[in-house]
Amino acid sequence: MYAYDELDRTLINERVEEFRDQVKRRLSGELTEDEFKMLRLQNGVYLQLHAYMFRVAIPYGTLSSKQLRRLAHVARRYDRGYGHFTTRQNIQYNWIKLAELPDALADLAEVGIHAMQTSGNNTRNVTSDQWAGVAPGEIEDPRIWSELIRQYTTLHPEFSFLPRKFKFAITASAHDRAAIKVHDIGLRLHRNAEGETGFEVLVGGGLGRTPFIGKTIKPFVHGRDLLSYIEAILRVYNQYGRRDNIYKARIKILVHELGIEKFSREVEDEWQQMRDSDTALTLDDAMIEDIRSRFSYPAYEKLPHMPEELKKASADPLFERWRKNSVFTHKVQGYAIVTLSLKPIGGPPGDATADQMDTLADLADKYSFGEIRVGHEQNLALPHVARRDLPALWAALDKIGLATPNVNLVSDIIACPGLDYCSLANARSIPIAQELTRRFANHDTADLIGRLHINISGCINACGHHHVGHIGILGVEKNGEEFYQITIGGRADENAELGVLIGPAVPYGEVADVVEDIVEAYLALRARPDELFVDTVKRLGVEPFRERVYATR
Amino acid sequence: MPLVKDGKIVGDEFVHLADDAEIPADGAILISSARFLGDAEALSRRAGRTGVIWPNNRDLDDLVPYLDRLAVVALVFPSFRDGRAYSQARLLRERHKYRGELRATGQVLRDQFLFMLRAGFDAFEVKKPADAEAFANTVKRYSVFYQPTGDGRMTALHRRMMLRHSESASQ
Amino acid sequence: MTSPLEQKKIRISGPSVVTANRTWDGTVIYRTARQDWSEKLSDAAIVRTSDEARALLAESAADDVGAVGAYIAPVEIKESGKVKPGNLREHIRLQGVTIDLPVPA
Numbered sequence: 166m167y168a169y170d171e172l173d174r175t176l177i178n179e180r181v182e183e184f185r186d187q188v189k190r191r192l193s194g195e196l197t198e199d200e201f202k203m204l205r206l207q208n209g210v211y212l213q214l215h216a217y218m219f220r221v222a223i224p225y226g227t228l229s230s231k232q233l234r235r236l237a238h239v240a241r242r243y244d245r246g247y248g249h250f251t252t253r254q255n256i257q258y259n260w261i262k263l264a265e266l267p268d269a270l271a272d273l274a275e276v277g278i279h280a281m282q283t284s285g286n287n288t289r290n291v292t293s294d295q296w297a298g299v300a301p302g303e304i305e306d307p308r309i310w311s312e313l314i315r316q317y318t319t320l321h322p323e324f325s326f327l328p329r330k331f332k333f334a335i336t337a338s339a340h341d342r343a344a345i346k347v348h349d350i351g352l353r354l355h356r357n358a359e360g361e362t363g364f365e366v367l368v369g370g371g372l373g374r375t376p377f378i379g380k381t382i383k384p385f386v387h388g389r390d391l392l393s394y395i396e397a398i399l400r401v402y403n404q405y406g407r408r409d410n411i412y413k414a415r416i417k418i419l420v421h422e423l424g425i426e427k428f429s430r431e432v433e434d435e436w437q438q439m440r441d442s443d444t445a446l447t448l449d450d451a452m453i454e455d456i457r458s459r460f461s462y463p464a465y466e467k468l469p470h471m472p473e474e475l476k477k478a479s480a481d482p483l484f485e486r487w488r489k490n491s492v493f494t495h496k497v498q499g500y501a502i503v504t505l506s507l508k509p510i511g512g513p514p515g516d517a518t519a520d521q522m523d524t525l526a527d528l529a530d531k532y533s534f535g536e537i538r539v540g541h542e543q544n545l546a547l548p549h550v551a552r553r554d555l556p557a558l559w560a561a562l563d564k565i566g567l568a569t570p571n572v573n574l575v576s577d578i579i580a581c582p583g584l585d586y587c588s589l590a591n592a593r594s595i596p597i598a599q600e601l602t603r604r605f606a607n608h609d610t611a612d613l614i615g616r617l618h619i620n621i622s623g624c625i626n627a628c629g630h631h632h633v634g635h636i637g638i639l640g641v642e643k644n645g646e647e648f649y650q651i652t653i654g655g656r657a658d659e660n661a662e663l664g665v666l667i668g669p670a671v672p673y674g675e676v677a678d679v680v681e682d683i684v685e686a687y688l689a690l691r692a693r694p695d696e697l698f699v700d701t702v703k704r705l706g707v708e709p710f711r712e713r714v715y716a717t718r
Numbered sequence: 719m720p721l722v723k724d725g726k727i728v729g730d731e732f733v734h735l736a737d738d739a740e741i742p743a744d745g746a747i748l749i750s751s752a753r754f755l756g757d758a759e760a761l762s763r764r765a766g767r768t769g770v771i772w773p774n775n776r777d778l779d780d781l782v783p784y785l786d787r788l789a790v791v792a793l794v795f796p797s798f799r800d801g802r803a804y805s806q807a808r809l810l811r812e813r814h815k816y817r818g819e820l821r822a823t824g825q826v827l828r829d830q831f832l833f834m835l836r837a838g839f840d841a842f843e844v845k846k847p848a849d850a851e852a853f854a855n856t857v858k859r860y861s862v863f864y865q866p867t868g869d870g871r872m873t874a875l876h877r878r879m880m881l882r883h884s885e886s887a888s889q
Numbered sequence: 890m891t892s893p894l895e896q897k898k899i900r901i902s903g904p905s906v907v908t909a910n911r912t913w914d915g916t917v918i919y920r921t922a923r924q925d926w927s928e929k930l931s932d933a934a935i936v937r938t939s940d941e942a943r944a945l946l947a948e949s950a951a952d953d954v955g956a957v958g959a960y961i962a963p964v965e966i967k968e969s970g971k972v973k974p975g976n977l978r979e980h981i982r983l984q985g986v987t988i989d990l991p992v993p994a
Contacts, residue, residue, distance in 0.1 A: 170878070172877060172878065173874070176860070176874075179862065191912070192912065192913055192954070195848065197953050198958075203798070212910055214917075214981055215982060215986075217910075247990070262913065316864040316874065318865075319864050320860070322835075322865075324801070325804075325833055326799050326800065438813060443812060517991075518991050518992050519992070584977065584981060595988050596987060596988055
């Protein structure tokens with residue numbers, strides 16, 4: 166966990182005071198909405214259908230129990246008792262009042278939480294692998310670099326008014342859990358032949374109206390050059406990104422229009438000039454070490470892989486089902502990473518109540534060294550659980566509804582808030598997700614189907630990441646009715662790929678039937694029980710699925 | 719429109735000259751880039767002080783040769799949301815070592831003063847009188863800065879390094 | 890329910906109202922015929938031509954302090970005279986989300 170020091174806290178407090186003044190000037194009329202809108206967006210405040218929405222940053226998805234309790238407090242005191250975890254590891258509150266926001270921010274600032282740049286045309290939360298620091302085989306903890314980038318990009322005077330939003334993601338594992346290939350800048354931490362730490366830099370990935378997989382702009386940037394190289398990219402984008410059309414303003418469009426070779430040359434040119442005249446952004450070992458030293462890691466005990474408690478509990482089929490589904494290998498023997506599904510059968514995906522958050526904070530203190538993680542699949546995780554504590558933890562999680570054994574399965578759905586909340590949406594997404602969880606409520610069936618990611622977006626802005634869902638569902642509008650386009654074969658990981666449309670959009674009432682048809686087709690066509698859905702699609706293409714779905718439609 | 723320099727409202731010595739207005743032999747003038755480039759050598763050596771208004775969608779290359787002869791470079795924020803002039807400002811100060819007055823024009827509002835200052839602007843044609851009056855207080859809003867620009871403010875990282883050195887020195 | 894935030898030309902196809910969100914707390918509000926706002930749809934001024942709609946919107950948008958994001962929304966007028974939201978989006982804005990909230994109100 167990164168410990169904020171006096172400087173970090175001072176900055177957050179100064180930001181809160183500035184926003185308090187801005188809200189005051191808005192409510193008095195001194196600032197028009199046109200002048201205020203970008204300022205409130207820079208603090209994560211959107212206007213939605215019924216109310217304002219407040220997006221709070223959870224940098225690289227890491228929270229302390231103290232912080233989680235404070236998020237619960239904000240839900241209770243300023244909202245309607247719950248929060249929603251997002252596909253960028255942040256949390257959203259849907260019913261916040263603008264006039265009370267400065268107080269909510271002040272309450273959050275006390276525990277080192279802020280909402281800086283969670284919206285607006287600036288650089289957003291640097292997301293990472295929710296298993297950072299504990300995943301086996303990880304090169305090193307990517308969150309150290311996420312924090313370096315977070316600080317560098319926070320209130321950057323040159324880049325606070327970019328053509329459009331800008332998102333970073335960073336991974337340090339062979340299996341990419343951070344979806345770096347669909348970010349504006351994706352960073353893959355690795356070591357070169359000399360054993361030095363550096364990054365493969367990808368640029369121009371993104372979803373939305375014009376989805377692109379990111380392209381490698383530089384195969385290896387040394388750690389010490391990371392910030393200066395990023396500055397070069399941002400400067401080229403700030404100057405040449407389109408500002409005439411918001412649908413063509415992301416860096417992915419600039420990269421596409423220039424071509425990656427020309428874009429790379431522009432960046433390289435800028436970077437060389439930067440390095441010639443000034444080395445202020447070069448990171449030396451002492452600076453990197455300073456940030457690294459403020460990440461504390463647990464004092465792990467020496468524990469056996471198969472403790473007595475676990476042996477005994479394996480006789481309980483319900484516990485075993487959960488353990489096989491939600492518990493993952495930790496890099497330290499005797500420990501485990503536990504994923505907490507926020508996808509209860511029949512419930513809205515990704516939500517947690519204030520009560521759940523408070524209880525979870527206590528469980529984190531007891532079983533996870535006080536640390537919680539937020540994943541972009543809208544689930545939570547406890548990253549440091551001793552395996553001997555798994556049975557007790559499971560019992561406690563089950564009591565508060567955080568032990569649904571559907572992680573990575575068909576009912577572990579990623580969905581945006583959709584038309585129930587969002588003013589950009591064309592169609593609802595949450596009720597679709599709920600119905601799908603009900604259709605696939607049987608855990609044996611879900612296990613049989615195996616790993617299957619369904620992503621639902623209520624509009625083309627793709628906040629549900631439908632383009633990279635194994636099954637992607639996109640809400641559209643036809644003559645005032647809700648319709649949905651279905652894609653299959655998308656992937657968000659190191660083999661990132663965009664899904665392919667299977668046919669014409671289907672109406673709201675038929676979506677669940679269509680997904681059932683697709684799953685049935687998969688079960689009939691898969692080469693082996695362990696051939697994943699997405700691999701069957703790769704092998705056979707879209708046609709057999711299209712046939713099955715549209716035969717009677 | 720009030721002009722702010724050194725944290726306070728001052729009179730503007732420079733006259734914004736329309737493209738078709740006659741250029742006085744003497745006196746401080748601000749002219750468009752098109753006009754300036756039409757006769758750059760002569761204009762940059764005229765008796766009075768000359769300033770150029772440079773558009774935010776144009777590279778600085780054509781301006782750079784004349785920088786040491788210009789009294790003012792004025793950059794433009796057509797909307798406060800258009801941040802291209804921040805990059806231009808930093809390049810002028812940090813790469814091209816421009817030392818004259820760097821003026822922010824266009825939609826210049828209170829909540830961007832500190833960003834502008836840090837990017838290298840030292841003069842501001844402020845849209846609202848109330849904002850101009852609040853300038854000095856506004857730029858005191860922050861005492862911590864994470865990233866280096868040419869403004870000389872020490873970054874948080876460097877402050878931490880200094881603290882560590884002084885800690886270990888005193889041990 | 891293509892976002893009306895993308896409305897450019899103002900052209901209505903039936904009875905409409907002007908709606909917005911209250912600035913200080915985000916509550917859904919409707920423009921009345923008395924140059925103010927109400928949370929009740931039944932208080933909303935009904936416009937029936939594009940000109941009327943344009944005029945009401947301009948008048949509403951002038952209240953930049955009190956309201957945010959004003960736009961024109963369709964309504965349905967029942968035989969009884971009762972005014973109802975004219976599409977799903979407006980229905981959701983008035984009645985709330987179509988799902989159960991995680992915490993009962």
